[in-house]
Amino acid sequence: MQVQLERVLEQVLARNPGEREFHQAVTEVFESLGPVLERNPQYVDAAVLERLCEPERQIIFRVPWVDDAGQVRINRGFRVEFNSALGPFKGGLRFHPSVYLGIVKFLGFEQVFKNSLTGMPIGGAKGGSDFDPRGRSAGEVMRFCQSFMTELYRHIGEYTDVPAGDIGVGGREIGWLFGQYKRITNRYESGVITGKGVTWGGSLVRTEATGYGTVLFAERMLATRGLGLDGMRVVVSGSGNVAIHAIEKAQALGGHVVACSDSLGYVVDEAGIDLEVLRQVRDVERLPVEQYAARRSGAHYVPSARVWQVDAQVALPCATQNELDETDVKRLVESGLLAVAEGANMPTTPEAVALLQSAGVLYAPGKAANAGGVATSALEMQQNASRDAWSFEHTEERLAGIMARIHDSCAETAEEYGDPGNYVLGANIAGFTKVADAMLALGVV
Ligand code: GLU
Secondary structure, three states: OOHHHHHHHHHHHHOOOHHHHHHHHHHHHHHHHHHHHHOHHHHHHHOOOHHHOOEEEEEEEEEEEEOOOOOEEEEEEEEEEOOOOOOOOOEEEEEEOOOOOOHHHHHHHHHHHHHHOOOOOOEEEEEEEEOOOOOOOOOOOOOOHHHHHHHHHHHHEEEOOOOEEEEEOOOHHHHHHHHHHHOOOOOOOOHHOOOOOOHOOOOOOOHHHHHHHHHHHHHHHHHHHOOOOOOOOOEEOOOOOOOOOOHHHHOOOOOOOEEEEEEEEEEEEOOOOOOHHHHHHHOOOOOHHHHHHOOOOOOOEEEOOHHHHHHEEEEEEEOOOOOOOOHHEEEEHHOOOEEEOOOOOOOOOOHHHHHHOOOOOOEHHHHHHHHHHHHHHHHHHHHHHOOOOOOHHHHHHHHHHHHHHHHHHHHHHHHHOOOOOHHHHHHHHHHHHHHHHHHHOOOOO
């Protein structure tokens, strides 16, 4: 790594102690930026790197709520508004017990580059809480969402910061969050949050977009080697919204999806995952994925193990950060892995990424491959601003166009910088350059 980059990285690590995932995300981006700084000394002169690593604003707040037994509970809420050079802060909210400042900052930092890659006018942010929705009644989750928004509302707005969902925050929670925002502010400000229901300002395809987009990216990446998903053996991790729609699109393109998972274990179904059963179990009944195996003859469940034990030609990590490690990759490469496209944020550890690249496996980092979700959020904002509602076909076409452009800009940038096929390099440089140029244009702010 260049001395300039090393110096800034050292500062970032020292100023943000204990934030392991944030350190990981920054290091990964910095490893790509050497050649850009050589060609563009103006970025160094204007301290663009230092500014990029310091969020514009970080909000941490108490979230008090009352559980069904009448007990008062306290969680911690976060919103890290990372960078607004390209547009209003934009990024999801995550409700999961693992959430702390280091997770929110890694996600917010990634979001800046991801949102830049979409080509849409959106800055980067992330938020959430260490609240664990698992085992909580609908009433408890609603009261939590209302309390969370009772503080958050003063920090967000159509032109300021536009949250959305992430792990633990789906359409149901977005409804409760928006309902409380509307009540407090007395404004039907549709553009303040995305991932809304389609009858009250949401966009068609937003629910499907992250999973669909990841698979569209994988298909285009495979095409660079004259391959396609048709007939490929596919393994997906997770079984939430991103995973379900990745499975749906992979199957539509002829992929044979044989396994998926949750945090407790994984299921294998050699006949191909039955989406209807999976949806019923995970989405409708909100049960562990184990129930899928109980309801499908021929499928089996493996508890307390990672889905990467199952052979795959195409792997789609759609669960969470650092879920695919070196040991997994070694095994998968030996059994014929051809491509990895990340539906989750930073699911592959740095050692595993290095191994994938040295083995010549096609590898698409999340900030490029899963950008379809937030890109469709930006399409939702467009529809809200013009009080319009587009058809499914039109919106999906827009998503497909955006994914193709992101793929091609990563591929072209990698080539321009002398490392064709390196999507990590391409995504980091293409994402960075656009934000950095906007920051230069806006002055020292
Ligand atoms: N949480 C999603 C992501 O990781 C979506 C964010 C959004 O739609 O604003 O990109």
